[in-house]
Amino acid sequence: MTKTNEKIHVLVDEKLGGIKREYMEIDRKAEVGEKIVIVEKADCDDWYENGAIFTVNRDRPGKSHIESDTARCGGNNNGFILREEYHVLEPTDIVHIDGQRYEMADRKAKVGEKVITITKCDIYSKGEIGTVGYQSPPRYIYVRFETRAVAWRVPHEDYLVLVPLEKCEKTFENKNSGYKEIKNLIHNDLGITRQDIQEMISVAVSNEVQKLFESGKLDIIVGAKIDSLIEEGFRDGGRLLYGFKERVSQTVSDEVGKRIANVLNIKVEVRGDH
Structure with a gap:
C-alpha cells in the first residue's frame, strides 16, 4: 500500500517554466522522469547523503530500483539507487510566486x-x-x-x-473557530454530551418515521417506484430478477432517509446493512 507523510519540499518545476512548486514525499516506486529524495542512504561509498534530490533517468526491469545520472560516482557508474533509499516527490497543486x-x-x-x-x-x-x-x-x-x-x-x-x-486558509480558520466556540458552548456551558446529542437525533428520526407510516405518505411516495420495479422484474420470462427484494428494500430506505433529511434539515446517510 502506498504510504504518505507530511514532508513538503519546495522545488523548481521545469515543466512550469521554473515556477517553484510544492512536492510531497510518497513512499512508492518511482517512474522515469519523476523526482525522488534520499531518505535512508544504503551505501556509505555513494557521494550523496539523505535529503539529496534526483530525477529518475532509468528503470531497472523487473526490479523496484532506479538509476539517476546525477547520482553517479566512481563506485556507482550507473547512478543505481535502491528502492529502500528513496521516496517519490509528487507535485501538488500549490505553487509559490513572489512569496505568496x-x-x-x-x-x-x-x-x-x-x-x-x-x-x-x-x-x-x-x-x-x-x-x-x-x-x-x-x-x-x-x-x-x-x-x-x-x-x-x-x-x-x-x-x-x-x-x-492565504485567503482560503483564513476563511477555514474563521469557520473552524466558529465551530469550536459552538462546541464549547454545547459541552461546557450547556452541559450537553455527545451521547445526549445522539439520543436527541435518534428520538427526532424515530418520531418522523412514525409520522410517515401513520399518515400513509410513505405508501404514496414509494408505491410508484415499487410498481416500476415489479414491472421491470417480470420482464424476464415472468420471473422476478435476481436481487429484487434488496432493490425494493433499498428504495424504501432511500426515500425514508430523504424525507427525514428534508424535515429535520440534516444530512442523513442510510446504511444498506440495517
Whole structure:
C-alpha cells in the first residue's frame, strides 16, 4: 500500500517554466522522469547523503530500483539507487510566486483573477503569469501577462487559475473557530454530551418515521417506484430478477432517509446493512 507523510519540499518545476512548486514525499516506486529524495542512504561509498534530490533517468526491469545520472560516482557508474533509499516527490497543486502561495485550480477564470499557462504556443510559454482583463466566451479569456505589454487571447485548456491560499486558509480558520466556540458552548456551558446529542437525533428520526407510516405518505411516495420495479422484474420470462427484494428494500430506505433529511434539515446517510 502506498504510504504518505507530511514532508513538503519546495522545488523548481521545469515543466512550469521554473515556477517553484510544492512536492510531497510518497513512499512508492518511482517512474522515469519523476523526482525522488534520499531518505535512508544504503551505501556509505555513494557521494550523496539523505535529503539529496534526483530525477529518475532509468528503470531497472523487473526490479523496484532506479538509476539517476546525477547520482553517479566512481563506485556507482550507473547512478543505481535502491528502492529502500528513496521516496517519490509528487507535485501538488500549490505553487509559490513572489512569496505568496497559490493553489492551481482547473476552472474558467474570472476577470481580475491571476492565471498560469500550462502549455506553450507562439505567443506565450509554460509558466507565464498573467491577470484576466476580460472574457471572450465561450472558449477564451484575454490575459495581460506580466512580461508583455498587451493582452492575449488564451483558451481555457491552456491555463490554470491561481487562487491565493492565504485567503482560503483564513476563511477555514474563521469557520473552524466558529465551530469550536459552538462546541464549547454545547459541552461546557450547556452541559450537553455527545451521547445526549445522539439520543436527541435518534428520538427526532424515530418520531418522523412514525409520522410517515401513520399518515400513509410513505405508501404514496414509494408505491410508484415499487410498481416500476415489479414491472421491470417480470420482464424476464415472468420471473422476478435476481436481487429484487434488496432493490425494493433499498428504495424504501432511500426515500425514508430523504424525507427525514428534508424535515429535520440534516444530512442523513442510510446504511444498506440495517
